[in-house]
């Protein structure tokens with residue numbers, strides 16, 4: 656099984672160490688994962704660049720570790736617009752680490768397509784992805800910043816770029832976009848069951864991939880408690896619970 660949507664790094668106050676995350680996946684029979692380092696919001700370049708260095712080193716170490724334990728791992732670069740506005744190029748980022756694809760997170764980062772600078776950056780990303788054969792992962796949701804319809808003109812213009820729409824929470828825009836653009840796929844991470852059903856009934860079952868958003872799923876299972884462990888044991892149990900729920904989810 657390939658979990659197409661996982662993370663390492665810090666979520667709120669909880670730090671998810673890559674050894675524990677990958678071991679938990681492995682312990683549950685996952686053979687491949689596609690992951691992105693959780694990247695907080697920066698509004699200035701200097702702290703964004705400091706974070707970038709740490710993130711790159713950690714991601715490299717994570718990839719090495721995955722190899723050691725025989726887990727196929729594909730790293731994605733979570734695009735921080737501050738990094739690109741600071742003058743770094745996608746080419747140099749990809750030289751630091753050969754990422755499989757790019758993540759656009761329009762709920763956390765500002766990707767307002769009505770803003771000229773951001774729209775221009777999106778075009779650059781798609782041009783790059785098209786040239787270098789990279790996938791682009793969009794966080795999607797139901798708000799006015801992450802509704803995937805906002806980015807339709809790029810999906811249309813760059814029909815050769817494979818775009819992965821994460822979560823698929825609202826079936827209406829997903830079905831609309833899937834019907835028009837063959838380059839789009841989705842995932843089941845935090846996808847509500849009625850949404851998944853509607854997308855499948857519209858004929859797009861084969862374009863919905865298994866993803867969990869692990870270990871964010873672990874965080875949501877535990878955050879109401881004052882203290883909770885985020886070690887390998889706790890993560891392994893959490894993931895096994897997620898798999899049980901997923902089986903129910905696709906069977907009904």
Ligand SMILES: [Zn+2]
Nearest residue numbers: 660661662868
């Ligand atoms: Zn995610």
